[in-house]
Amino acid sequence: MSSYIEGIIMLSGINLIAVLGLSLLTGFAGLFSFGHAGFMAIGAYSAAICTTILKLPFAVGIAAGGATAAGASWLIGRATLKLKGDYFCIATLGFGEAIRLILDNFQGLGGARGWPGIPPSTTIWNILILDVIGVALLANLVRSRHGRNMIAVREEELAAQVAGIDVFKYKMLALVVSAAYAGVAGSLLAHYMTFIQPKMFSMVKSTELTIIVIFGGLGSISGSVLGAVVLTFLPELLRAVDKWRLVVYGLAVIGIMIGRPRGLMGGFELTPASLRRHFADRKEAKAAKAAQVAEDAELGKDGL
Amino acid sequence: MSDILQVRGLTKRFGGLAAVSEVDFSVREGGIAGLIGPNGAGKTTIFNLITGVYKVTAGAVTFEGKDITDTEPYKIADIGITRTFQNIRLFKNLTVFDNVLTACHASAGYGLFDSLVRTPRFRREEKVLRDKSIELLSILGLADRKDAIANGLPYGLQRRLEITRALALDPRLLLLDEPAAGMNPDETEQLMRLIADIRDRFKLSVLVIEHHMDLVMRLCEHIVVLNFGQKLADGTPDAIRGDKCVIEAYLGGGDE
Numbered sequence: 186m187s188s189y190i191e192g193i194i195m196l197s198g199i200n201l202i203a204v205l206g207l208s209l210l211t212g213f214a215g216l217f218s219f220g221h222a223g224f225m226a227i228g229a230y231s232a233a234i235c236t237t238i239l240k241l242p243f244a245v246g247i248a249a250g251g252a253t254a255a256g257a258s259w260l261i262g263r264a265t266l267k268l269k270g271d272y273f274c275i276a277t278l279g280f281g282e283a284i285r286l287i288l289d290n291f292q293g294l295g296g297a298r299g300w301p302g303i304p305p306s307t308t309i310w311n312i313l314i315l316d317v318i319g320v321a322l323l324a325n326l327v328r329s330r331h332g333r334n335m336i337a338v339r340e341e342e343l344a345a346q347v348a349g350i351d352v353f354k355y356k357m358l359a360l361v362v363s364a365a366y367a368g369v370a371g372s373l374l375a376h377y378m379t380f381i382q383p384k385m386f387s388m389v390k391s392t393e394l395t396i397i398v399i400f401g402g403l404g405s406i407s408g409s410v411l412g413a414v415v416l417t418f419l420p421e422l423l424r425a426v427d428k429w430r431l432v433v434y435g436l437a438v439i440g441i442m443i444g445r446p447r448g449l450m451g452g453f454e455l456t457p458a459s460l461r462r463h464f465a466d467r468k469e470a471k472a473a474k475a476a477q478v479a480e481d482a483e484l485g486k487d488g489l
Numbered sequence: 490m491s492d493i494l495q496v497r498g499l500t501k502r503f504g505g506l507a508a509v510s511e512v513d514f515s516v517r518e519g520g521i522a523g524l525i526g527p528n529g530a531g532k533t534t535i536f537n538l539i540t541g542v543y544k545v546t547a548g549a550v551t552f553e554g555k556d557i558t559d560t561e562p563y564k565i566a567d568i569g570i571t572r573t574f575q576n577i578r579l580f581k582n583l584t585v586f587d588n589v590l591t592a593c594h595a596s597a598g599y600g601l602f603d604s605l606v607r608t609p610r611f612r613r614e615e616k617v618l619r620d621k622s623i624e625l626l627s628i629l630g631l632a633d634r635k636d637a638i639a640n641g642l643p644y645g646l647q648r649r650l651e652i653t654r655a656l657a658l659d660p661r662l663l664l665l666d667e668p669a670a671g672m673n674p675d676e677t678e679q680l681m682r683l684i685a686d687i688r689d690r691f692k693l694s695v696l697v698i699e700h701h702m703d704l705v706m707r708l709c710e711h712i713v714v715l716n717f718g719q720k721l722a723d724g725t726p727d728a729i730r731g732d733k734c735v736i737e738a739y740l741g742g743g744d745e
Contacts, residue, residue: 349566
């Protein structure tokens with residue numbers, strides 16, 4: 186495998202972890218965030234501190250990256266989760282930018298010039314393993330009572346409350362888990378690039394993650410996986426059209442949203458069971474149609 | 490039998506407007522009580538005050554002898570009260586089964602870790618929740634629709650599903666906000682039998698807001714009449730039917 190292809194696979198694997206987290210928050214709990222790059226930044230810098238300054242093992246760095254991002258999200262959640270819909274979204278946007286500006290101005294960690302010399306510990310294998318674990322944990326979570334309660338909050342907040350669901354608690358749970366995912370993704374990114382800079386975690390990055398989640402389909406984990414892979418590969422495939430590639434990328438996203446407003450996989454999961462059901466339905470429809478044709482022929486014979 | 494719910498001096502003011510003022514009434518344990526009154530009389534506001542959706546301005550709500558005034562809405566369900574809404578509020582994009590399964594959550598105690606790694610405890614308790622949901626759906630006659638999306642159900646069945654979801658929380662008091670709204674006489678008749686059935690089968694008490702006088706008079710053992718946020722009368726259906734104030738409020742004017 187050429188190192189170029191391997192690089193893109195690694196990047197899409199890292200993106201996938203951040204996207205999975207955001208998918209929980211936006212697709213399942215119904216909260217939009219435009220500040221997830223901020224959590225990635227917190228994860229990246231915390232992990233880099235652990236491995237580069239404290240000389241701790243990479244695994245500890247990843248864990249620390251996830252934990253600090255989760256901790257930060259808890260503080261932000263305490264302050265902003267009581268806000269309704271759009272206001273929460275704007276608060277996250279402000280948070281993301283604030284983190285970037287703080288890092289820009291904090292010379293101890295390289296400031297705006299960035300921080301080189303982080304060990305290249307991220308390999309394609311630890312990304313793929315974390316991807317699998319990430320998907321499995323998320324799939325288990327959304328199919329448990331905790332996940333169902335988050336979905337209920339998304340569907341109808343007042344009814345959820347009356348059904349005994351602590352809306353604030355479940356929004357917080359979704360936010361903290363999703364920030365932990367973003368933190369892990371940030372840690373992996375730092376040790377893949379070996380260089381981090383606040384600019385990498387700007388609002389553009391947050392928006393990219395949100396676009397992937399919506400593109401893949403809200404409320405679908407398999408959609409998020411597909412979205413992360415397709416939208417990380419697409420700009421690379423489009424290198425042929427040079428400076429038009431971001432325009433084509435934008436058009437592709439708009440095209441999908443017009444053709445499939447609920448995203449690639451909106452509300453549908455790709456599992457063996459769902460595939461079997463899909464094919465069974467198609468077979469049934471075919472059989473019904475054949476029966477209809479046979480019946481029509483029968484009626485025709487009687488001269489009706 | 491004692492009273493399961495007592496409302497004393499309940500008052501709610503929105504700015505200068507008193508939506509509910511000084512209302513007293515109680516619901517007997519195992520009874521079916523009705524809350525009636527013209528539009529804007531404050532019936533739904535009273536439901537919102539009991540379930541903590543609105544903050545009480547003055548007065549107290551007591552459930553099974555405990556003061557529950559201004560309890561958070563999500564805790565009200567744990568205490569043993571659930572409700573339905575005037576404009577149906579289902580989890581619209583979920584299946585009928587998932588609507589009920591979600592509401593069953595309080596019957597399980599497994600934690601986040603159990604969910605993430607699917608421990609034996611998770612499997613055991615999930616099975617109980619699923620069985621319970623199926624059982625409830627069968628009792629309420631929705632079992633054959635369990636995989637339908639809630640939003641696509643006919644109106645009458647959506648109402649029924651909302652009641653099923655409320656029952657999934659094992660309430661001891663069920664508040665129904667205009668359950669027969671938009672139903673034809675046939676459906677209303679069925680609903681009436683359903684409510685009486687539920688009360689007997691699940692051993693609970695019911696407080697119902699309703700405009701169909703026929704339904705209220707035949708179903709309820711006790712009726713509270715509201716007008717402009719104040720209690721007008723309180724008594725058995727027969728007493729209410731003969732009450733002068735009530736006739737005046739509903740039919741306007743008197744002795745002409």
